[in-house]
Amino acid sequence: MKKTQRKSNHAIASEWNNIAKFRHQQITKENDLSYNYVLIPSILSLIKNEFNSKKNLNILDAGCGTGNLAYQLSKRENSCITGIDISEESIKIAKETYGNSRNISFYSSSIENFSDNIVNKFKYDLIVSNMTLMDVSNLDNVVKSISSMLKDEGVFVFSITHPVFWSRYWEYENSNWFNYLEEIFIEAPFKTSLDNSEFITSHIHRPLEMYFHSLRNNNLRVTDLIEPMPEREIEEKYPKSWEFPRFMVVKCIK
Numbered sequence: 001m002k003k004t005q006r007k008s009n010h011a012i013a014s015e016w017n018n019i020a021k022f023r024h025q026q027i028t029k030e031n032d033l034s035y036n037y038v039l040i041p042s043i044l045s046l047i048k049n050e051f052n053s054k055k056n057l058n059i060l061d062a063g064c065g066t067g068n069l070a071y072q073l074s075k076r077e078n079s080c081i082t083g084i085d086i087s088e089e090s091i092k093i094a095k096e097t098y099g100n101s102r103n104i105s106f107y108s109s110s111i112e113n114f115s116d117n118i119v120n121k122f123k124y125d126l127i128v129s130n131m132t133l134m135d136v137s138n139l140d141n142v143v144k145s146i147s148s149m150l151k152d153e154g155v156f157v158f159s160i161t162h163p164v165f166w167s168r169y170w171e172y173e174n175s176n177w178f179n180y181l182e183e184i185f186i187e188a189p190f191k192t193s194l195d196n197s198e199f200i201t202s203h204i205h206r207p208l209e210m211y212f213h214s215l216r217n218n219n220l221r222v223t224d225l226i227e228p229m230p231e232r233e234i235e236e237k238y239p240k241s242w243e244f245p246r247f248m249v250v251k252c253i254k
């Protein structure tokens with residue numbers, strides 16, 4: 001693991017292209033405990049009210065990867081789901097796997113370009129984004145784009161690695177290059193609790209205030225925030241017990 005220079009969208013897309021097939025298998029075979037048992041249930045819990053309403057919902061999954069969450073959301077009647085991701089390979093897999101569902105469309109695009117090019121400035125009722133904001137090169141541009149694609153009173157729910165605890169979990173908080181208050185691009189082989197890999201991906205450490213300021217500056221008001229922990233029987237499947245929250249899931253209203 002090492003600190004690197006800022007990376008471009010192009011460089012980030014290429015990392016996720018390389019790992020797309022591996023990630024798809026991890027998720028669909030339920031080898032990613034946190035994805036299946038902590039993150040997605042937390043996102044679903046924060047959109048429960050919107051989901052249980054009878055309203056037609058246009059939903060965007062921003063940074064949808066290989067499309068699994070978009071597919072889960074498509075099971076709600078009266079929903080129209082769009083999944084976008086900068087990784088062409090991820091979108092190719094998403095289309096092959098879930099593209100036949102009548103109410104899902106997938107596009108390969110950065111969030112920033114998608115919002116610039118969206119037809120007739122179409123706006124969404126709900127935008128979700130699982131584990132993407134800590135992987136985007138320019139947080140402010142992405143949050144601005146997300147806000148611009150939401151209707152007034154629209155809802156944005158996202159999960160990220162926990163800004164305070166992730167450095168402890170990945171054991172770099174005492175590295176001489178780490179400073180909590182700085183934005184730091186970090187490159188490492190991708191791993192989950194049950195799987196190591198040789199695929200290099202980058203994540204960006206950002207202090208909590210950076211997320212908060214970006215949301216506030218783009219008219220997104222935080223209305224809920226959870227630091228989910230796994231149920232006990234799920235925690236037992238992890239090699240290491242959870243001493244602190246590893247993720248943060250946030251709900252905002254425009």
Ligand SMILES: C[S@@+](CC[C@H](N)C(=O)[O-])C[C@H]1O[C@@H](n2cnc3c(N)ncnc32)[C@H](O)[C@@H]1O
Pocket residue numbers: 009012013016062063064065066069084085086087090109110111112129130131132135136137142
């Ligand atoms: C950790 S993965 C999460 C993928 C998916 N949400 C999931 O839960 O499996 C981060 C994703 O963000 C995408 N990404 C990074 N920067 C992006 C950007 N500017 N616009 C759209 N997608 C981006 C990457 O291609 C990658 O698929």
